Amino acid sequence: MVIIENWMMQKEKYSVLQLTLLVGARVAIGWYCLYEGVIKLITPHWTSMPYLMDSQGFLALFFRNMATNPTLLSIVDFLNIVGLIAVGIGLILGILTRISTVSGILLIGLYALSHPSLVASTYILPSGDHTLWIDKNIVFLFLLLILLVFPTGKIIGLDRILFKKPAKA
Amino acid sequence: MDEQNKKPTNNLTRRDILKGLATLPVLGAFGYGIYKKTRYDRLKRSAIAKELGLDFDDQPAKTPESLKGKALRVGIIGYGIRGEQLMRAAGFANPDLIDEWKNGALKSPNDKRYADFLAQDDLNITINGVCDLFDVRANDALKTAANIHREGSGGKMEQTAKRYRHYTDLIAATDIDAVIIATPDHWHTRMAVDAAKAGKHVYVEKGMTRTVEEAFVMRKAVKDAGIIFQLGHQGRQTDSFHKAKRIVDKNILGKITLVEVCTNRNDPNGAWVYDIHPDGSPATIDWNQFIEPTQPHPFSLERFFRWRCWWDYGTGLSGDLLTHEYDAVNQVLRLGIPYSAVASGGVYFFKDGREVPDVFQAVMEYPDRDLTFMYSASLASDRFRGKVLMGHDAHMEMENTLTVYPDRNSTRYREQLQSGLLSPDKPMLTYIPGRENVDAVTSATEQYFASRGLLYTYVGGKRVDTTHLHIREWLECIRAGKQPSCNIDEGFDEAITAHMATIALRENRKVFWDAAKEQIV
Numbered sequence: 001m002v003i004i005e006n007w008m009m010q011k012e013k014y015s016v017l018q019l020t021l022l023v024g025a026r027v028a029i030g031w032y033c034l035y036e037g038v039i040k041l042i043t044p045h046w047t048s049m050p051y052l053m054d055s056q057g058f059l060a061l062f063f064r065n066m067a068t069n070p071t072l073l074s075i076v077d078f079l080n081i082v083g084l085i086a087v088g089i090g091l092i093l094g095i096l097t098r099i100s101t102v103s104g105i106l107l108i109g110l111y112a113l114s115h116p117s118l119v120a121s122t123y124i125l126p127s128g129d130h131t132l133w134i135d136k137n138i139v140f141l142f143l144l145l146i147l148l149v150f151p152t153g154k155i156i157g158l159d160r161i162l163f164k165k166p167a168k169a
Numbered sequence: 170m171d172e173q174n175k176k177p178t179n180n181l182t183r184r185d186i187l188k189g190l191a192t193l194p195v196l197g198a199f200g201y202g203i204y205k206k207t208r209y210d211r212l213k214r215s216a217i218a219k220e221l222g223l224d225f226d227d228q229p230a231k232t233p234e235s236l237k238g239k240a241l242r243v244g245i246i247g248y249g250i251r252g253e254q255l256m257r258a259a260g261f262a263n264p265d266l267i268d269e270w271k272n273g274a275l276k277s278p279n280d281k282r283y284a285d286f287l288a289q290d291d292l293n294i295t296i297n298g299v300c301d302l303f304d305v306r307a308n309d310a311l312k313t314a315a316n317i318h319r320e321g322s323g324g325k326m327e328q329t330a331k332r333y334r335h336y337t338d339l340i341a342a343t344d345i346d347a348v349i350i351a352t353p354d355h356w357h358t359r360m361a362v363d364a365a366k367a368g369k370h371v372y373v374e375k376g377m378t379r380t381v382e383e384a385f386v387m388r389k390a391v392k393d394a395g396i397i398f399q400l401g402h403q404g405r406q407t408d409s410f411h412k413a414k415r416i417v418d419k420n421i422l423g424k425i426t427l428v429e430v431c432t433n434r435n436d437p438n439g440a441w442v443y444d445i446h447p448d449g450s451p452a453t454i455d456w457n458q459f460i461e462p463t464q465p466h467p468f469s470l471e472r473f474f475r476w477r478c479w480w481d482y483g484t485g486l487s488g489d490l491l492t493h494e495y496d497a498v499n500q501v502l503r504l505g506i507p508y509s510a511v512a513s514g515g516v517y518f519f520k521d522g523r524e525v526p527d528v529f530q531a532v533m534e535y536p537d538r539d540l541t542f543m544y545s546a547s548l549a550s551d552r553f554r555g556k557v558l559m560g561h562d563a564h565m566e567m568e569n570t571l572t573v574y575p576d577r578n579s580t581r582y583r584e585q586l587q588s589g590l591l592s593p594d595k596p597m598l599t600y601i602p603g604r605e606n607v608d609a610v611t612s613a614t615e616q617y618f619a620s621r622g623l624l625y626t627y628v629g630g631k632r633v634d635t636t637h638l639h640i641r642e643w644l645e646c647i648r649a650g651k652q653p654s655c656n657i658d659e660g661f662d663e664a665i666t667a668h669m670a671t672i673a674l675r676e677n678r679k680v681f682w683d684a685a686k687e688q689i690v
Contacts, residue, residue, distance in 0.1 A: 027195050038203060068279050092195050161189040164181055 002155055012150065023156045026091050026147050029140065033104060034088025040081045048077050054123055057116040083107050091147075094157015101148045105141060112137035235645045236293045244298035244345040244369075246336050246360055247352035248310035250443065251374055252301070255351055255401075256313055258636035260292050263313045264322040271321055287319060289637055292644055295329045298339040302455040303473070305448050307332050335458065336360050340367045347397075347647060349640075350374065353482040355463045358383035365394040370647050372640065374401040375496075376488025377664040379463075381672075381689055384664040391657040399643035399653040400660035402496040406638035412600050413558075413567050414501045421573060421598070422560030423581055425502070426539055430494035431554040432486065432546035440519050440527055440548035441477035441489075445470045471522070478523035480675075486514070486529040486546045487670040492663050494544060496655065497556060497567070499662065506665045507533035507542065509681045512674035518549035531670035544670070563597065573598040665689070 002014045014022065040046045052067035066072050083103060090100025115123055117135040129135065153159035243259070245252055253263070270283035296314035301307040314330035333339035336356075340348065340363050347370035350360050358378045361371045371391070377400055378384045391398045404410060416422070434440060449470050456468045463481045466472060476482035477489060498504060514529035527548040534541055545554070556567040562579040566572045575582045577593040585591040639655075646653040665682065669689060673680045681690045 023192070027192055031195065031199060034199060035203075042207060089196070092192055092199070094189075094192060156188050156191045158189050160185055161181060164185060166180060 004151065004155055014150070014152075014155075018150075019152060019155060022147065022150050022152045023094075025143060026094070026097075026152055029104070029143055029147070030088045030091025030093075030100075032088070032140075033084045033107075034092065037081050037084030037086075037088055040077075041085070046077070047073065048080055049073055052076070052114065055114040056121045056123065057113070057118060059113050063114045080107075094153035094159050095162065097151055097153025097157055097159050098148070101144055101151075105144045105148070108137050108140050108144065112141060235648065236290065236641075238293070238648055241294045241644055241647060242297040242344055242346045243294045244300070244333075244339045244342070244348045245296060245310060245314075246300045246339060246348055246350050247356075247374075248299060248301045248306045248313075249351065251401075252306075252310070252349070252351035253313070254636060255349055255372075255374075255640065256296070256310070257286070258289075258634055259294060259296075259349070259640050260289060260319070261296060261313045261316055262286060262319065263309060264316050264320060264324060264326070265312075267316070267319065267321040267324075285634075289634065290641070292641055294644065297330055297344050298333055298342055299330050300333045300336050300339045302459050303446070303449060304453040305446060334455065337363060340364050340369060345369060347371070347644075351401075353459075353476045354379045354484050354488060355476075355482045358387050359462055361387050361398075362390040365390040365396050365398075368394060368396065370397040370643070372399045372401065372643050373660075375492045375663065376484040376667050377492075377660045378668075379482075379484055379488075381665065381668045384661055384668070385687075387664075388657050388661045397643065397647045397650075397653065398657045398660070399639065399646070400655040400657075400663065401636075401639065402493060402655045402663070403635040403639040404493055404497045405500060405654040406635040406642065407497070407569065408602050409567065409569055409571050409600060410497055410500055413565065413571055416565060416571065416573065416598065417501055417558065421563060422558060422565055423562030423576075423579065424539070425558050425560040426541065427559040428498055428502070428540065428542045429554075429557045429559070430491075430498060430542070430544050431556070432490040432494065432544075432548075433551045433554055434548045435551035437519075439551075441475055441483075441523075441525075442519065442521065443474050445474045449474065475523075478519075478521070478525050480524050483525065484667060485525040485671060485674075486527075486548075487512075487531065487667045487674070490546060491529075491531060491544045491670060492667050494556060495542070495666055496659070496663055498542065498558070499659070500654070501558070501567070502538075502540075504535060504538070504540075504542065504662075506662050506682050506684070507669065508536050509534045509679055510666075510669040510673045511679050512670045514546075514674060526674070529674065531673065533666070533670070569602060571598070571600040572596045 002016070002019055004012050004014065049067045052063045052073075055063035066076050084107065087100050087104040087107065090096050091104065112135070115121075115135070115137070117131040117133055117138075119132065123129070126136075154163055245256060248256070256262070257266075267283060267286075270280070270286065273280035274283050295317070296310075299307060299310035299314055301310055311328070311330055311332055312326075315326040315328040316324070317327050317329070318325050320326075331342075333342070339345065340360075348360070348364045350357060350364075350371065350373040352360065352374075354376050357373050357376075358380075361373050364371050378387055417425070451468050454468075454473055456473070459473060460466055460481075466481065472479055472482070477485070483489065495504075510531060510533045512529065512531040514526035516523055516526055517528045519527045529544075529546045531544045532541060533543075558565045558567060561576065562581040563573050563575045566574075573596060575586060575591045575593055575597050577586070579586065582591050582597075586593070591597050642653050645651075669680045669682060672678075672689065682688075683690050
């Protein structure tokens, strides 16, 4: 049994199995984000433009405008790459876990808003997905919210070292 | 570490360190994975693109140097739909049109039509003469020619042009060096020949001539006069076709035995049902002059404005649209005139009194090249069918982007196909304009966007008009005394090829080209 302060600063108790699964989930989603970020970084000419142009739903115009403004687009591209890599490393290593988790929620929340899985929507990106209302982004959002409510960075992760409280005298 | 552990401030234990760094090996595994993945991709790419020696550079930016010197004085004959486009590509737009562009830009920052037009290089020409048989268009041409500062209505205009009611007077004018001919096809030859004889350089729209005999007459006149001649196939400036030639020259497709090209349109304008101007009447149109080189016919607004629908004035799908497709392939494969042609078709959809078929197929044989060229056109269905060059080892889709797929039964790529390095349903080469290099691993998505103009329209932030480049090349050649890309020899091949298909259709027979005698039999 491991005891930790949760997001409400209340004591939370994890069994070893619970802790293992939570850390496993954290590392897995971290890996996913890190790879998404790194592959964008090393792909020549990568840009979020096609993805943004592909946007549908009530915010489509907002995202498409991002795509057609070259300055804004370069900022979006940069934040996307840096954001994904930072979130990925944060979650894998458990460093600044809470900030990483919240950043991940914001980032994936934007993806979800740009590509809502509506009855009538068909997307080119991602290709081969079959979803209705709930898609991969929404599942990731729930997963990240769970990780926010049940944090593990201070048990297994660099936050354990970073936020170690001084021993009481 | 032990020392750290002893520090009372953070009280780190060995347990803290171990648990704090427990997930660090995951990053190691990630790094290894990335290394393996990028190495695999790089090997795949180098195995295809690099080994084939296909490192494409983008077309270098044009330098204004080639346009310096004394301004060339140009006359325009025919200011209809195409004439207006040509003048715009040459740097002259009607102030009313500029008003429309400016309004568009005010409403939407994405409307770049005016910005694009302003960004277009100044070709250092003046329009000194305009000629159109319809008063409204002649006046529009004058207005456009005066707009040398590219301004909207109310802007500063300077009239340099004079209206000529007969083209012969425009050609005889001493203040004109070169003419752009954008009239119906039945006028092309007489105008180009007279211009050549008067020593004026000629840019003429396709189809080059209305009849076979005219193609010989035009070729002789242009060569005898030694003028600079350009036929209006702006596809000569399309960057992807230049790259396609390099792919073919490197024999990446293997032996090419079949080329398929198409026209797919499905709207009245695309089917030559052009607007009839409300002010068109015997009082505003010089009808007698319009029919002078062809069969007599009573005044007809349909025939004047929708002339492509009648054989008296136009050359049908063959002259209008097959020629563009043929010229695109001809510049890649150097096909020349075919050995034989058959054709079929009919007026199947636009039963508006026209003579010229709206559905048309032509098949041409090149036995010395072991190759068939097949054209298929419909003006009543716009299902996209592109240009495809089919080889034994691979086939290439040739549009603004190039996509090469290996053939399942290729001999050359057998090993790569077996090893999974290549796959018949995935492109082995893709070229997207605006990108520095040919890419062996490009996602289907990227191609999808590129093919719809969503990708490369924004790359570099500049759209380039091929017609502008084509006129520019003609003007540069006039200044430098060189031959442009679509010169009279290329034009002659195009004209004869198109006429063979038209004759095959109209006479319902297989038509042959006797190359030795230069005769259609």
